Amino acid sequence: MGLAEISRFDRPVLHDYLVDDAYDETFESPGKPRPHYAPLLETFSSLPADEIRRRKHSADLAFLNQGITFKVYGREEGTEKIFPYDLLPRLITSAEWSRIERGLTQRITALNLFLRDIYHEGRILSDGTVPREIVYSCKHFRRQMRGLQVPRNVYVAVVGSDLIRMPSGEFVVLEDNLRVPSGVSYMLTNRRVMKRIFPNLFRRQGVRPIEHYTQALLSTLRSLSPEGRPEPTIVLLSPGVFNSAYFEHAYLARQMGIELVEGRDLVTHDNVVYMRTTTGLRRVDVIYRRVDDDFIDPLAFRSDSVLGVSGLFNAYRAGNVTLANAFGTGVADDKALYAYVPKIIKYYLDEDPVLDNVETYLLNDPVQRDHVLQNLDKLVVKAVGESGGYGMLIGPHSTSAQRQDFRERIITDPRNYIAQPTITFSRAPCFIDDTLQPRHVDLRPYVLFGDKVTIVPGGLTRVALRRGSLVVNSSQGGGSKDTWVLNQ
Amino acid sequence: MLSRVADNLYWMSRYLERAEHTARLLDVNLNLMLDESASSADRRWRRVLAALGNPPNLAWSGDAYQVAQILTFDPGNRSSITACVACARENARQVREEISSDQWQRLNRLFHQVTRHKPNETDDVLPSDFLLAVIEGVHLIQGVTDSTMSHGEGWHFIQVGRYMERACATVALLGLYHREFWGRPDQTPEAAEYLEWIGLLRSCTAFEAYCKAYTADISPDRIIEFLLLNPEFPHSVRYSIDGLQRALEAIHGEGGKRRGAQLTRLAGRLQASLGFGQISEILSQDVGAYLQDILRQCRDIHETIYELYVNYAIQTALAG
Incomplete structure (x- = not known):
C-alpha cells in the first residue's frame, strides 16, 4: 500500500491517531499499517463515512432485532442493552495463532492434571511446588470433590482464557476462567453480522471459520457422558431469565439443539437426574451448567439457593450424571494460584510455558506485600475470587481514598488480594465518532477439552470503549470486535 | 417439551x-x-x-x-x-x-x-x-x-390457553346478563335492554355474526343459543371447547401414553354436552346453575391438565 492511498483515507478517519509505547494491533508507526491489515484498511478507506455509518447502523439493528442483548444489574426492569460493537475487525496472523493455540492447549492440559492431583493424591502439594495453604484457603476449593472420579479426568471442559498483548507484541495470559466462562455467543453472532455487512472483505482476507464451535461443544459434552449411556441426553442449565447471560444460554441451547433447563425443571430420584417434560420424566446424562458451584445444589452447597437442584451432587458422585465444568474448578483460576501456573505446567508436562504469565505479587508474603503497599499508585490490585472487573484497584487511575481503602483491605485479608504491574496492553483502532481512535483490547479465545482439545480460531476481542480505560468488561463500559484469524 | x-x-x-x-x-x-x-x-x-x-x-x-x-x-x-x-x-x-x-x-x-x-x-x-x-x-x-x-405441541398449548380463557370469559358474561335481563323469553326486550343485549354481542365480537344467523331481530334466547351453542362462531362456548378438545387430543397424541384418561373424559364430556345440547332444554332448567357448572368443568379441566403435564408427582411419572 503506497503513501498516496494512505493519505486518501487519512483525512476523514485517521487524523490524530495515536501510536505510542503500547503495542498497536494495526499500525507499526503512525500512518504505516502492518502488512496483514492492508486489505482491510484499503476497503475501509474506500468507503465514505456515510456508508460506514449506514453499515454500522444496520449491524446495530441486526443485534437488537435478534435480541442479542445483556442485562445490566441493579436497574429497572427492561434494561437490556446491546453489547457495543465495533465494526473494524481485529486480525491475528496464522503464526501468532498457532502459538496461542499451543500455549492454551498446554495450559488447560496442565490445569486439568493439577485439579485431578489436588483432589486425589496431592503430589504437587506434598512436593511443596504449590503451597497447601493457597489451595485449601481458596473459597472455591470443594472438599466434597476429594477422591471423586471424574469422567476422563476432565475437570474443566470449557475455558475462556483472557489474553493480552504486551508492548513487545507478545501475548500473555492475564486470567484463566475455569468456572462458567461466558461471551462465546458474542463471538459467534459478531461473525454472523460481519459476514452480512462486509462479505467482500472475507473473500479478500482469507479468514478461518469459527461456526463449528457449537458442534464442537456438543461433541465435547457428549464425550464426557457417564459410562453406559451411549446416547446421552444433554441439557444446558441456566439460572434463568434474570441472569445477565441468559441470551447466551438460550442461543447455545438452540444452536446445539438441546433443552435449556432451569433448576426447577430438574428433579433427582434415586441419584438419577430427570427433567420434567409434558410426556413425563426424562433422564438427563450430561449437564452443561452455567450456574456457579455455590448455587447448584442447596443440599451440598449454599442451602439458600433457589436456582439449584436438590440432590444433584449426590447423583454426580454416584456417576449417574456428568457436569461440565466439574465442581471445584474455581480453585485453579484463583488469582493467587495463577502465579503458580508456570510451575504447574513445568511440574506435570516438563515443558516451559508457551504463553507467559503477567508478573504477580502474592500479598500474604510479607516482602511482596510491603513492596505493593509502597507502590499502590503504580500497581493493579485484584480480589482473588472476583471476576467481571469488580473488586479492582487500578493504581494510576485511583484516588488516594480508594488506595487507602485497598490498603486497609489488604492488611486485613492479604490472602484475598494480588497485585500486578499496570500493563498498557495493546490497542486497536475503533470507529468512534466517524474517526478511527485507538482503544485497549484483550482477547478471549474459547478452549474445549473433551476427548480432544478444540480451540476454534478466533475469540472475543473485548474493547475498553472509554478513552484511556483499561477495563474491557461489558458490565463496565466494554464493547467487542470480531476477531479474524487469517489463513496466512 | x-x-x-x-x-x-x-x-x-x-x-x-x-x-x-x-x-x-x-x-x-x-x-x-x-x-x-x-x-x-x-x-x-x-x-x-x-x-x-x-x-x-x-x-x-x-x-x-x-x-x-x-x-x-x-x-x-x-x-x-x-x-x-x-x-x-x-x-x-x-x-x-x-x-x-x-x-x-x-x-x-x-x-x-x-x-x-x-x-x-x-x-x-x-x-x-x-x-x-x-x-x-x-x-x-x-x-x-x-x-x-410450528404447529406442534407448543402451539397446541397456546391454543389450549386461548380457548380456555375465551370459554370462561363468554360463560361469565352470559351468566351476568342472564341474571340481570332475563325476563319472559316470549317478550321482545325494551329499548334499554335491547341496547344491553347488543352490548353483550359486541363484547363477544358477535353482533354481525349473530345478525347473519338470525337477522337483526334481537331476542335473548337466541343470543344465549348463539353464544353458547353455535358451532361455527369462534367466540361461542361450544366453538371454544371444540378447539380446546382438539388441541388436547393433539397433545395427548404426541405424548403417546396411557395416562390422561381422566382429562380425555372431562373434556370429552363437556364437548359432548355442548355439542348435543338443546337450547330449549337448557332454558327450561336453571340457566345460572348450568353456566356455573360449565365454569366448574373448565376449572377441572385446567387442574387436570396441570396434574397431567406440569405438576405431576415424581412417583406417578416414573411408573408411567
Whole structure:
C-alpha cells in the first residue's frame, strides 16, 4: 500500500491517531499499517463515512432485532442493552495463532492434571511446588470433590482464557476462567453480522471459520457422558431469565439443539437426574451448567439457593450424571494460584510455558506485600475470587481514598488480594465518532477439552470503549470486535 | 417439551386473550355510555367489574372513566390490560427459544406500546384508539403465531390457553346478563335492554355474526343459543371447547401414553354436552346453575391438565 492511498483515507478517519509505547494491533508507526491489515484498511478507506455509518447502523439493528442483548444489574426492569460493537475487525496472523493455540492447549492440559492431583493424591502439594495453604484457603476449593472420579479426568471442559498483548507484541495470559466462562455467543453472532455487512472483505482476507464451535461443544459434552449411556441426553442449565447471560444460554441451547433447563425443571430420584417434560420424566446424562458451584445444589452447597437442584451432587458422585465444568474448578483460576501456573505446567508436562504469565505479587508474603503497599499508585490490585472487573484497584487511575481503602483491605485479608504491574496492553483502532481512535483490547479465545482439545480460531476481542480505560468488561463500559484469524 | 415451557406458553396465551377481552369489554361499554342515564351506567359498570372477576382494590367509584383508566393502564392492578400484556411478555421471555422471533417481536412491540402510553390526564376522551390498538396487537400476535410457529405441541398449548380463557370469559358474561335481563323469553326486550343485549354481542365480537344467523331481530334466547351453542362462531362456548378438545387430543397424541384418561373424559364430556345440547332444554332448567357448572368443568379441566403435564408427582411419572 503506497503513501498516496494512505493519505486518501487519512483525512476523514485517521487524523490524530495515536501510536505510542503500547503495542498497536494495526499500525507499526503512525500512518504505516502492518502488512496483514492492508486489505482491510484499503476497503475501509474506500468507503465514505456515510456508508460506514449506514453499515454500522444496520449491524446495530441486526443485534437488537435478534435480541442479542445483556442485562445490566441493579436497574429497572427492561434494561437490556446491546453489547457495543465495533465494526473494524481485529486480525491475528496464522503464526501468532498457532502459538496461542499451543500455549492454551498446554495450559488447560496442565490445569486439568493439577485439579485431578489436588483432589486425589496431592503430589504437587506434598512436593511443596504449590503451597497447601493457597489451595485449601481458596473459597472455591470443594472438599466434597476429594477422591471423586471424574469422567476422563476432565475437570474443566470449557475455558475462556483472557489474553493480552504486551508492548513487545507478545501475548500473555492475564486470567484463566475455569468456572462458567461466558461471551462465546458474542463471538459467534459478531461473525454472523460481519459476514452480512462486509462479505467482500472475507473473500479478500482469507479468514478461518469459527461456526463449528457449537458442534464442537456438543461433541465435547457428549464425550464426557457417564459410562453406559451411549446416547446421552444433554441439557444446558441456566439460572434463568434474570441472569445477565441468559441470551447466551438460550442461543447455545438452540444452536446445539438441546433443552435449556432451569433448576426447577430438574428433579433427582434415586441419584438419577430427570427433567420434567409434558410426556413425563426424562433422564438427563450430561449437564452443561452455567450456574456457579455455590448455587447448584442447596443440599451440598449454599442451602439458600433457589436456582439449584436438590440432590444433584449426590447423583454426580454416584456417576449417574456428568457436569461440565466439574465442581471445584474455581480453585485453579484463583488469582493467587495463577502465579503458580508456570510451575504447574513445568511440574506435570516438563515443558516451559508457551504463553507467559503477567508478573504477580502474592500479598500474604510479607516482602511482596510491603513492596505493593509502597507502590499502590503504580500497581493493579485484584480480589482473588472476583471476576467481571469488580473488586479492582487500578493504581494510576485511583484516588488516594480508594488506595487507602485497598490498603486497609489488604492488611486485613492479604490472602484475598494480588497485585500486578499496570500493563498498557495493546490497542486497536475503533470507529468512534466517524474517526478511527485507538482503544485497549484483550482477547478471549474459547478452549474445549473433551476427548480432544478444540480451540476454534478466533475469540472475543473485548474493547475498553472509554478513552484511556483499561477495563474491557461489558458490565463496565466494554464493547467487542470480531476477531479474524487469517489463513496466512 | 419441558413442563415449564408448556406452562409458560399456556399462560402467555391466556393473558393475551384476557387483555383482548378486557380491551373489548371496556371499549363496548364506554361506547354504550354515550347513550345512557347515570343509573343504568351504575349497573353496567358493576357488571363490567363482575365480568372481570371483581378485581381486588377496585371498587365502583361512580366514575366510569376512572375505572376504565385503572383497568387499562394501572400496572399494579392485576386485571388491567397493561398487567395482562406484561404477564404475557414475561411468560414469553422465559421460552424465547421456543417461540418464533416474529412472535417475540410482535409481543415485545405490544408491550412497549402499552407501557409507554401516557394517558392524558386533562381530558376524559375515551381511550378508544388505545383499546383498539391493543386488540389489533393481540390479533397480530395470533396471526404471526399461526403462520410462523410450528404447529406442534407448543402451539397446541397456546391454543389450549386461548380457548380456555375465551370459554370462561363468554360463560361469565352470559351468566351476568342472564341474571340481570332475563325476563319472559316470549317478550321482545325494551329499548334499554335491547341496547344491553347488543352490548353483550359486541363484547363477544358477535353482533354481525349473530345478525347473519338470525337477522337483526334481537331476542335473548337466541343470543344465549348463539353464544353458547353455535358451532361455527369462534367466540361461542361450544366453538371454544371444540378447539380446546382438539388441541388436547393433539397433545395427548404426541405424548403417546396411557395416562390422561381422566382429562380425555372431562373434556370429552363437556364437548359432548355442548355439542348435543338443546337450547330449549337448557332454558327450561336453571340457566345460572348450568353456566356455573360449565365454569366448574373448565376449572377441572385446567387442574387436570396441570396434574397431567406440569405438576405431576415424581412417583406417578416414573411408573408411567
